[in-house]
Amino acid sequence: MDAVLDNLDTFRQGFITTLALTVVSTVLALVLGTLLAAMRVSPVPTLRAAGATYVEVVRNTPLTLVFFFAVFVLPQLDIRLSFFVFAVIAVTVYHAAFFCEAVRSGINAVGVGQAEAARSIGLTFTQSMRLVVLPQAFRTVVPPLINVVIALTKNTSIAAAFGVVELTAVATRLANANSDAVIAIFLGSAVCYLALTLPSGWLAGRLERRVAVAR
Amino acid sequence: MRIGRWMRLAGTVLVLTLAAAACGGDDEGGDGGQVNEGASFAEGTTMARLQQEGAVTIGTKFDQPLFGLKNLEGKPEGFDVEIGKLIAGELGIAEDKITWVESVSANREPFIQQDKVDFVVATYTINDKRKEVVDFAGPYYEAGQDIMVAKGNPEGIGGPDDLAGKKVCSVTGSTPAENIRTNYPDADLTEFDVYSKCAEALKNGQVQAVTTDNVILLGLISQDEESFELVGEPFTKEPYGIGVKKGDTEFRNFINDTLQKAYDDGRWLAAWDATAGKVAPEKPTPPTIDRY
Structure with missing residues (x-):
C-alpha cells in the first residue's frame, strides 16, 4: 500500500497520459467511424466497398498488430512522429471500425421513410444524413457507443508496450521496483482505469435517458 | 526514392515472416563437454550424489542469445550452457545426461530453494539481496x-x-x-x-x-x-554467478575450484570464443572468484 501512496505522483502522470490518449483517440475515432458509417450506407458503390473493406480488415486484426504497423512500419515510409501520436493513430484506426458499425446499426434503425422524405424535399445525401438521419441514429446507439469507448479506454494499455508511459507502463515499472507490493500496485492501476470507465458508463446512462427517442 | 521506401517495407514484411525461422543457429558449442571419469568426492556431498546419479539438472535461460538460447533442435546453447557443461563434466556427467530447465529471472531463486534444479547458470547477477536466499559460486563473467x-x-x-x-x-x-x-x-x-x-x-x-x-x-x-x-564502455558492474542452494558450501567451493581450473587451462576462454566471443569486440579476462 505504501508503494502506491509513495508513488502517487508517478501514477498521476500515467493517469493523465492514459486520459489524454483515451480522449483524443475517442474523438478522432468517433469522427472517422461516423464518416465510415456514412460511406457504408451511401449510394456510391465504391465508397460502400471502401468502407466495408476498411471495417473488415481493421476489425479482424489484433490491436497489437495495428500498433506494430503504426509504430514500426510508418517510420519506414518516412513518417516521423512521437510515440504518443503513433499510439493515437493505432487506437483511432482500430476503434473507428467498431464505432462505424455501432453508428451504422443506428442508421439502419432509422425508418427508411425518414431518409426518403428528406431526399424528396430536395436535401442532398450529405444534408439528409447530417440533418435528418444521423441525429436520430446517434440517439439509439448510445449504449453500444459507450461500450466501444470503454473498450478503447482499456485498450490504450497496449501503448505501454510501444513506448508510451501510460498507466500500465507506470504500474509495470513500479512493480519491478517494488517486488514486495506488486498486487497493491496493479490494484492501484485497476482503480485508475475504473475511475475512467465507471463515469463513462454513468454518463452514458444519463445521456441515454435524456436523448431517448420516444416511440 | 519511393521505390526504395517500399522495398524497405517489403523487406520488413519478409523479415517478419522469416523471423521465427531465422532465430537460432546450429553451431556446436566449445569443448565444455569433457568428462572427468576418475573424479571422487567425499560421502554425503552434493557432488557425490550427482556423480552417483550420473545426471544433473541445470537451470538456464532459453531466450538469451549467446548465453542461453534454445536452438531449433530444442537444445540450449551459449556461454552459460557451456559453463554448465563444464561443471557437469567435472562431476563425471556427460552432456547428454544434463537436463536443462528454463529459468527466467523471476523463478531462479524458487527453483534453487525447491530443488527443482541442482544449480543455476542464467546471467544471474550476484547481489546481497539474492545472497540472503541462495549462495553464489563465481563470478564467472562480469557484465555491465x-x-x-x-x-x-x-x-x-x-x-x-x-x-x-x-x-x-x-x-x-x-x-x-x-x-x-x-x-x-x-x-x-x-x-x-x-x-x-x-x-x-x-x-x-x-x-x-x-x-x-x-x-x-x-x-x-x-x-x-x-x-x-x-559502444563498449560498460558503466555498471554485473558479476554473473552460479546459484546453488543456500548453505551448500562444499558444492559452492567445488564449483569455484572448477571455474579456477577452467580459467587456468583455457577451457573458460574456449567456451567464450565458441559462443559470445563470436560477436564480442574483445576477449574478457576471467573475473576473480569471490570465495566468501
Whole structure:
C-alpha cells in the first residue's frame, strides 16, 4: 500500500497520459467511424466497398498488430512522429471500425421513410444524413457507443508496450521496483482505469435517458 | 526514392515472416563437454550424489542469445550452457545426461530453494539481496550496462553522459532503465516491453541508443551486425554467478575450484570464443572468484 501512496505522483502522470490518449483517440475515432458509417450506407458503390473493406480488415486484426504497423512500419515510409501520436493513430484506426458499425446499426434503425422524405424535399445525401438521419441514429446507439469507448479506454494499455508511459507502463515499472507490493500496485492501476470507465458508463446512462427517442 | 521506401517495407514484411525461422543457429558449442571419469568426492556431498546419479539438472535461460538460447533442435546453447557443461563434466556427467530447465529471472531463486534444479547458470547477477536466499559460486563473467548505437555511431555516443537530450530505449521497469532514469535524468528514456522492439526503433531512427547489460546488447547485435554496434564502455558492474542452494558450501567451493581450473587451462576462454566471443569486440579476462 505504501508503494502506491509513495508513488502517487508517478501514477498521476500515467493517469493523465492514459486520459489524454483515451480522449483524443475517442474523438478522432468517433469522427472517422461516423464518416465510415456514412460511406457504408451511401449510394456510391465504391465508397460502400471502401468502407466495408476498411471495417473488415481493421476489425479482424489484433490491436497489437495495428500498433506494430503504426509504430514500426510508418517510420519506414518516412513518417516521423512521437510515440504518443503513433499510439493515437493505432487506437483511432482500430476503434473507428467498431464505432462505424455501432453508428451504422443506428442508421439502419432509422425508418427508411425518414431518409426518403428528406431526399424528396430536395436535401442532398450529405444534408439528409447530417440533418435528418444521423441525429436520430446517434440517439439509439448510445449504449453500444459507450461500450466501444470503454473498450478503447482499456485498450490504450497496449501503448505501454510501444513506448508510451501510460498507466500500465507506470504500474509495470513500479512493480519491478517494488517486488514486495506488486498486487497493491496493479490494484492501484485497476482503480485508475475504473475511475475512467465507471463515469463513462454513468454518463452514458444519463445521456441515454435524456436523448431517448420516444416511440 | 519511393521505390526504395517500399522495398524497405517489403523487406520488413519478409523479415517478419522469416523471423521465427531465422532465430537460432546450429553451431556446436566449445569443448565444455569433457568428462572427468576418475573424479571422487567425499560421502554425503552434493557432488557425490550427482556423480552417483550420473545426471544433473541445470537451470538456464532459453531466450538469451549467446548465453542461453534454445536452438531449433530444442537444445540450449551459449556461454552459460557451456559453463554448465563444464561443471557437469567435472562431476563425471556427460552432456547428454544434463537436463536443462528454463529459468527466467523471476523463478531462479524458487527453483534453487525447491530443488527443482541442482544449480543455476542464467546471467544471474550476484547481489546481497539474492545472497540472503541462495549462495553464489563465481563470478564467472562480469557484465555491465552498456549502450548500443546504429552502425558507425552517427551520434558520437561514447558513454552514458552523451545520452543527454538523446532518445534512449530500454525495457519498462528493468534495472538499466531505472539506472538511466535516476542517474542520467537528461536522457530521454523510451520504454518498450521487449528489447527486440528497442532494436527495431533504433533501426528506424526513432531512438538514438539502446541500453542494458552488454551481453544482451551483444545478442541483439549478433542478429543484425549490419545495423548495430556496441559502444563498449560498460558503466555498471554485473558479476554473473552460479546459484546453488543456500548453505551448500562444499558444492559452492567445488564449483569455484572448477571455474579456477577452467580459467587456468583455457577451457573458460574456449567456451567464450565458441559462443559470445563470436560477436564480442574483445576477449574478457576471467573475473576473480569471490570465495566468501
